[in-house]
Amino acid sequence: MVSLDVGPAQDGTTQGDTAPTAVPQNGTAPTAVPQNGTTPTSAAPARQIEPSLVLRPGAFDPIALLVLRCLRRIVYPLLFVGFTIAWVNGDFTAEAFARLTTPTQYLDALLSPLVVVAFALGLRVVVAALGFVVAIPLTADAWKPGTDARTLMRRMWDRYYLTSSYATLRWTWAVHQFAVARGGAAGTLLDVVERVIRVALPVSIGVFVVVALRTL
Template sequence: MRRKGRAERRSLWEDVRDRALPLSPEEQVRPAAFLRAGAGDAATLLALRALRRAVWPLIIAGVGIAWLNNEFDAQTLSVLTNPEEYVAAFLSPLALLAVGWGLRILVSLAGLVIAAPLAQGAWVEGAQAVSRGRRLIDLAYLSAGYRSVRWSYAVQREAVARCGDLGRRLSWLETAGRVALPVAFAFLVWVALQDVGTTTPAG
């Protein structure tokens, strides 16, 4: 019965997929369309992807280090949101946490900026907004969409192919970031267990 149910669900999904409206070749997504010509843009994208993968391991490890040093308390958020005290965080156990959040902001903005030239040339002639302000707003929206697609693995594969050995090395760095994430989580769990062990009163 269970196998039959799975088969029915799979058939239902295939039926829904088959009923989808077919896209013309012009409407289908081509990874190469989301990269500028040459290897420069592809290498930049791969470098940003590697940095992007490092963000959460840095943040999680930073939380663990701050926790170990009794710095992760109610003042942490104020330190990371107050511009005057943000630099001071680099001289404290919050340094790694500050680096992680700063890197997250920089990578997001950089991804948006390098996607803007592609988005700017994507509009069909005459389809753009009339006023300059609205064109800038539309450019921001479309650039964000291009940035999202550029984070996909299909575009990554195209970028690696364009960059050759450099692309493969950058891809390995991104893989290292993926491996670092569960390691950082394990470190945070270990810190939490250590804290519980030291705060639990003896029986």
């Protein structure tokens, strides 16, 4: 049995200035009672995210995710390589990059000095689409029976929103580490490849800056 000491504090503060304190009757040290009725833990178990929930069983899904991560990571070094090529050829202009705004002009850019930039942008779109597609099976049985939408259209929209959430979570570092562990030797190799690509980004930026300064 415990009682709540809610009287005035000894330092002159009022009753509303301090949180209630549980005063045990057996002489043990008092403990604070949270105002909202929750337990004083850092995070409730229901709010913690388990990486295994966003990866399907087996090795294929983790490997697929790691491959997509490598492709996603390489987009940015490719962009700066493309910027360097465009700068050297005099195509680093607003008019030149405007050719990437429509499908027809985008295809024309593939035959111009902007080919690497166009390829990188296209790769980014493809990787995002594939990341969404491989997350779709995770949502098949995500809802508890009787809690999903009643109409087909609403169920489709709900599945789209849920798939987008899963796809976003799969890019996080915690899920990446879990995928590397589950992928075995192939997962470790892809992790090394991604680290190398990560180093390539500042290198490509440095090359672009040096080339740009030399040709000013």
